[in-house]
Amino acid sequence: MILRLADPSDAGEIAAVGALTVDAYVADGYLDGAEDGYSEHLRAASDRARDAELAVAVDEGSGVVLGTVTYCTAGTPWAEVSGDGEAEFRMLAVAPTARGRGVGEALATWCVDRARADGCHAVVLSTLPVMHAAHRIYQRLGFVRTPERDWYPGPEVRLITYRLEL
Numbered sequence: 751m752i753l754r755l756a757d758p759s760d761a762g763e764i765a766a767v768g769a770l771t772v773d774a775y776v777a778d779g780y781l782d783g784a785e786d787g788y789s790e791h792l793r794a795a796s797d798r799a800r801d802a803e804l805a806v807a808v809d810e811g812s813g814v815v816l817g818t819v820t821y822c823t824a825g826t827p828w829a830e831v832s833g834d835g836e837a838e839f840r841m842l843a844v845a846p847t848a849r850g851r852g853v854g855e856a857l858a859t860w861c862v863d864r865a866r867a868d869g870c871h872a873v874v875l876s877t878l879p880v881m882h883a884a885h886r887i888y889q890r891l892g893f894v895r896t897p898e899r900d901w902y903p904g905p906e907v908r909l910i911t912y913r914l915e916l
Contacts, residue, residue: 751807751810751816751856752808753860754805755806763806767804767806768793770817772792772793774843774844774846775789780881801822802828803821804821805820805864807844807856807857815845816844818841819839820840820841821860821861821864831901835871835872836874836913838874838875839875842857858888862891862916872913873893873916877909877911878907893912895912899911
């Protein structure tokens with residue numbers, strides 16, 4: 751597996767990243783597959799590649815995108831919960847066919863390493879309360895729950911937060 755930034759000039763790769771992100775959320779039951787505002791937001795990988803750092807995990811042999819994550823720092827367009835000196839990652843998604851291969855943990859670790867390189871003192875993230883597999887990854891990496899930062903992006907959507915001190 752190779753971890754790298756997505757190539758914003760490669761329309762096929764960017765489309766694959768958007769489709770993978772939506773497919774992963776649908777496969778886990780977080781979306782129903784209908785085209786709605788959030789599905790389109792997830793599919794908009796070109797926007798994330800333009801305004802943040804869009805990382806991909808790619809199969810070394812085939813070049814197939816196995817997973818993706820969006821990395822950003824406080825005050826940038828994709829940041830939601832990060833404060834001064836903090837990095838954040840969002841939309842961590844692994845293709846259903848690539849689950850159990852360490853892709854999610856590798857992408858989360860990539861974000862932590864990137865935050866260290868940026869001189870950040872912490873990494874934060876938001877997640878749905880039901881994303882238990884993701885929570886296990888975050889906890890293995892040393893993230894701790896920060897309930898005081900939990901928030902509601904919509905009236906019926908609660909996001910919980912985690913933080914890793916660097």
